[in-house]
Amino acid sequence: MVLRLIILLFTCLLLCTCGSAPAEVVVDSQPRKWEISGRAMGSYYKITYLGDSLSGLSARIDSLLDAYNLELSAWVPESKLSVFNREAEGVNLEGTQHFIPNLNLARIVHQATGGAYDPTIAPLVNYWGFGTGQPRQSAEVVQEEIDRLLPLVGFENLELEGQQLGKKYPGVQLDLNASAKGYGVDLIAQLLKNSGRPDHLVDVGGEMRGGGTKNGQAWTVAIRLPDEDKAKIALAGTLPLSNDRAIATSGNYLNYYKVGGETFSHTINPKTGLVERNRLLSASVLAPDCATADAFATACMVLGPEQAMALIEQDPKLEAYFLVRGEGDALETLKSSGL
Template structure:
């Protein structure tokens, strides 16, 4: 999973907005005044954010995006003491979701993907995430794994531990906690995409930390997006390939190569298996999933990393609305690219 950094406010630390004229070799040059390409970038959800759209600049767009994501953060960030998610995790029996806009849709998405992946993705994984030093947890100081501690947390994980009674979200015991960060950036991308469409900019590309959604197209052609080559050196950014994206299609990527830490030479990465309770490291180095919306792509990408390359490919091929682009460690130490049947 990918996790939001501990940022209480989503206020952008800086804005950069530029607009360029359409290049002469585009399909739009047949018109007298082709619309420009505008770009806005800044910081959001503990990562970078970039918005590119066809059309004149939208005044105050950065502030509108900031306000939109800040409202989301106040409901679902584990690092905001007053958020609804924090209230649920700290409660004894649960919380009332009345008046919230984003909590229920995210939870329903998480439940759906959990069922469809046979629990490879589970929103109640928070106790394990924290135990292994991710989320709001503290990185381990020892590489020793005490299985008794892991097994003690496993009963807290599973959809059977949460239920809805009207607007009340209940938990089976005080130790049950939610972690919806696996789809957080994707959901944020979807919110911005909807904002741009409502603002009269249907042709756009939204990117938050590598999770992307394309509205419409770019001068009659798809937007081209890059798949990052998995490398544990954050300074090394290279492309493993590119994919076309258009007409509302979204892509999200999950991998163990950036979010990890080492203790006594042992690597602890952020993908946790909800069934075993252990850190999951298999031959699947990077899973990129394409879906009709970015939140769905985000959640499925997380599930694929847990499942491993063979089961992940089987899962994606069985769902016509999804496509997958997997980077797999080969037996000879190389890198193998495997695509689903739809690509």
Template sequence: MKAFFCAFAALFLILSACDNTSPDEYLAAHQLSGEAMGSYYRITYLGARLDGLEESVDSLLDAYNLELSPWVEESTISQFNDSQKGVSLAGTQHFQPNLELAAEVVERTGGAYDPTVAPLVNYWGFGTGEKRTSNNIDTVELNAIRQNVGYELVSVSGDSLVKQRPGVQLDLNASAKGYGVDLISDLLTERGRPNHLVDIGGEFRAGGTKNGRPWRVAIRLPEENVEAVSAAGTLPLEKGRALATSGNYLNHYEVDGETYSHTINPLTGYVERNALLSASVLAEDCATADAYATACMVLGPDKAMTLIEGLQDLEAYFLVRAENGDMEVRVTAGLREEMESEEL
């Protein structure tokens, strides 16, 4: 299956908390795994086994990719990016929700998140672009590319998605895995399995509980060039809650000693590397969490914390490089209260 390749997330391990429920009362747990969006998917659900679930999931993701994967030549987003003026959205199902989310996050982040960043993503050797072979930056070329970046250059007119400049392209990968997680979570609920945990490449959404207790996920330490996985802590996912993480430590490469990582600042045009090592955002849906996690990486720890603290129904868990080189944890006030109440 052709699928997205985007920023790999920082979360990996599905955990469950112990409770006092009798083993005889436990619902049976079933798992399903496969490939999705340039990564993996792992589904855990409680109750009787569902027949045909793998086929349903693959069909759902195939339909999504036909609209939003830049690696599928005939996809709607590929057609838009290759077009001079835009494309028709008639008959599409997944494009409009992603555009609406993008417009909201662009406005609330002051453009730190912007899906028209695609030309810059490709220029720096990510997305569908080729890795750089030289550290020499042509500022004239870069500034010309930046003229095609800005969400105001994209609009919906009737059933059409219109671009104001031929060079405008979209990259919705910042919310792609999260949106895919939401689709599968909704599918499981519709199929009568409300208690579940969906994981695509480290982006999670929890449905219901795991036998009366919240599903839990563990956070990976953001260490570049380290294959070993280490937990930096665990977080509970309450009913219907999602968590997405963005970090620079998995999707990066080096040229002559210079590190290029996948977080691109739409406002400057350059690769963004600041003290924020990873941003984990909790939201009511995974697409929203995914988009804001990307914006946080662009903003850096201080501005990102101010952003999330000011938004209702969002919480954040940041791993930050301190001035002395140590790693520190910063969490929003609401999440801190949740973590402290669990310890009581």
């Protein structure tokens, strides 16, 4: 009788326990956000992604970009690009992963922009004191020197046969910096996707790519006002960025120097050989990948606002947000029809 009572009481206790509400547990329905940052490609990188933490991500990014630099950095003496620029005849590209894709992209953008983007502009970039060149000590422009360098500029001066990249003249040199940071952004974005983190925002020196969404909403990126005072950071506007959409901005307001009362900016016109300063102060281009956006943004700065916007409107994959100097130096905004 006692044993039967004990069994009955235990059964009742078990039923009450199974039917009762569990202890309160706070569940975050949103994936956790992680941020990492560091230095890369002569600038910074900042990466935001959603999901579980990725162990060793910084080291993987550094390794990825180091491999890129060993192929295409003009500041790494042993890089394949540096060797090409030094050699009189060219280099063999066997074993490289990034050189030919960058060169193919450059060819596409070169043709689409009528030559406004040209990776063989390196001799002129160096002459004007940018790239690996030294800033000019005099405001005097020697037209004869520019005329001597202009024949070295032109995609037709490159000869790619299989894995062998040759040059028409010994002085032909490459400068792929106009798409370098954008390409680095794309490499990191692909790394995150391959690691199971499709929702991310990658920023390398202001060039950005948004993967997926931020908890169902587009990532938001800012357009900076063009001010030559680097300490002044103000926003001209914002744009949504998601689902593998990228944005790159080119402008003369940060990369320049002054000598003898003259301002020398980093935008060089590959057709005239001269520093290009027109009404277009800042060109932000959106594209399916950041390397393409980067290269087109550079070309837009060369073309000026009217020609550049006409170019963007011809390609349904591209959008643009321009900041233009208007009458009386008033700042004007010019957007493509898709924005």
